[in-house]
Amino acid sequence: MGILVQREFTVAADDRAEFERQSRLGVWENMRYNGAQMVAYGSWAFGGPGDVVVTNSVYENFDHWTATRPWGFLATSPGHIEETKAIRPIFAGRPRLIRHSRATIIDYDDDASEPRPRFRNAGEPLPPLPPTFGRQSIVAQAEWLVEAGMEEEFLAVTRAVLWPWLTGEGARPLIFGSDPLAAPGSLVTMTAFREISEWHRLHVPTASAEPDVRTAWRHRESLLRTSTTRLLMVATDYGEKA
Numbered sequence: 250m251g252i253l254v255q256r257e258f259t260v261a262a263d264d265r266a267e268f269e270r271q272s273r274l275g276v277w278e279n280m281r282y283n284g285a286q287m288v289a290y291g292s293w294a295f296g297g298p299g300d301v302v303v304t305n306s307v308y309e310n311f312d313h314w315t316a317t318r319p320w321g322f323l324a325t326s327p328g329h330i331e332e333t334k335a336i337r338p339i340f341a342g343r344p345r346l347i348r349h350s351r352a353t354i355i356d357y358d359d360d361a362s363e364p365r366p367r368f369r370n371a372g373e374p375l376p377p378l379p380p381t382f383g384r385q386s387i388v389a390q391a392e393w394l395v396e397a398g399m400e401e402e403f404l405a406v407t408r409a410v411l412w413p414w415l416t417g418e419g420a421r422p423l424i425f426g427s428d429p430l431a432a433p434g435s436l437v438t439m440t441a442f443r444e445i446s447e448w449h450r451l452h453v454p455t456a457s458a459e460p461d462v463r464t465a466w467r468h469r470e471s472l473l474r475t476s477t478t479r480l481l482m483v484a485t486d487y488g489e490k491a
Contacts, residue, residue, distance in 0.1 A: 250356050250358065250359060251310065251356075251357050251359055252307070252356055252357070253288075253305055253355040253357055253364075255304070255306075255352065256350055257351050258303075258349075258350045259350065260347060265484075268343065268347075271339055271346075272287075272290065275343070276340045281376055283313075284313070284367045285306060285313065286306065286364055286366050286376065286379045287307075288305050288307055288379045288488075289303075289304075289305040289388045290485045291388070291482045291483040292481070295479065296480055297479040302484065305388075305481075307364040309366050323368075323369075328370070331371070332372075353428075354429055356428075357424045358404070358425050361407075361425035362424045362425055363421065379488045380421065380489055380490075381485075381486070381489065381491060382421070382441055382442070383486045383490060384484060385444065385483065386442060386443050386482075387444065387445050387480050387483070388480075388481040388483065389439070389452065391438045391478045392428065392478075393436045393437070394435055394436075394474045395472050403436060403472050406465050406468055407425065407469065408425075410462060411462065414462045420442050424437065424438060424439035426438075445482070453466070
């Protein structure tokens with residue numbers, strides 16, 4: 250099981266372009282040398298606070314995350330220090346742009362999710378850049394509270410029918426996971442769309458969708474107690490264009 254660390258940064262509007270530049274050329278490339286990835290950066294277009302920028306960084310597990318901390322192995326090993334000596338000065342001033350930050354965690358299912366972070370030793374090949382639809386694309390983050398014991402059924406319906414339908418329509422299922430800081434049964438999905446109108450067209454299957462898709466959607470809805478969605482508008486072209 251991988252982990253996604255979502256961090257919200259309070260950065261002044263005038264500093265956001267510089268924050269993105271130092272992150273794109275510095276922090277996120279430095280993460281690749283550790284085998285980690287930043288998979289979605291932007292701001293909340295709807296459903297979240299508008300005064301923050303958001304990163305979504307993935308790690309193989311918490312041992313991997315710990316190794317990337319300032320005191321961890323990947324930040325202190327001579328091999329990694331040598332490999333990243335040209336990168337680290339790029340983001341040396343980034344902390345001064347941050348007024349405040351807060352983080353949360355998503356545990357995600359490796360088999361049902363797109364990212365493939367792996368602990369990387371110095372000298373090993375770099376992981377590929379994460380896929381992206383680029384600036385002004387959308388990542389819909391939905392939080393689902395399912396009935397007790399229905400987590401596996403929810404995942405099964407999602408993977409078997411609903412995500413193949415979304416993929417066929419041009420979207421990218423990104424994350425299927427759970428919120429370890431919330432109540433039992435709190436699941437999280439993240440899905441990437443090329444633009445907000447695409448999300449709006451596909452967020453609920455309409456009459457034009459195949460009958461099995463509409464049936465699967467209704468069945469999945471019957472497993473829920475509540476759900477909420479936030480829309481992250483991507484604010485960088487970092488990554489490999491999908």
